[in-house]
Structure formats: C-alpha cells, structure tokens
Amino acid sequence: MEPYRRLGFNRDKSGLFLAVGGPPMQTITERLVSLAREARERAEELLVRAGTMQDAEAQRMMREIAEGYERLAERIEKAAGAG
Numbered sequence: 641m642e643p644y645r646r647l648g649f650n651r652d653k654s655g656l657f658l659a660v661g662g663p664p665m666q667t668i669t670e671r672l673v674s675l676a677r678e679a680r681e682r683a684e685e686l687l688v689r690a691g692t693m694q695d696a697e698a699q700r701m702m703r704e705i706a707e708g709y710e711r712l713a714e715r716i717e718k719a720a721g722a723g
Contacts, residue, residue: 672720683709
C-alpha cells in the first residue's frame, strides 16, 4: 500500500491528493469563529484568576491581558465577517 493511502488520502485523475474519510473539515469562517470563542474563554479565565489574586499589580496585568484577548476576539470576528 502506498504511504499516502495509509494516511487517509487518495489521488484524483490529475494526481492531486484528496482526503478520504474522517470528520469534515471546518471552513475558514468556522475556524475563525472558533478561535474567537477560544480567545474569549481565555479572557474569562484570566478575569476569574485575577479576581483571586492578592497582588494588585498582578491583578491589573491579568486584566490587561484579558482585555487583549477580548480585542483579539473582536478582530478575528471582524475578519470572519461574524462581528
């Protein structure tokens, strides 16, 4: 068996590789929306952790990082046309 077949690929008539089986691939938009969601989840987690910190400077820094994740999520959604 050819190595590419063991990895789940076939070749079409032109010689290009085609994926066979497995879960359907996400569209670019779906992937971007997923990345935005992950960024927001990280922001939320950082805000929760910041709330448990005793050091005011560390708490401030964690909140700034969380704000950065929120801005990142907004930019990703804009790029995906979802926001």
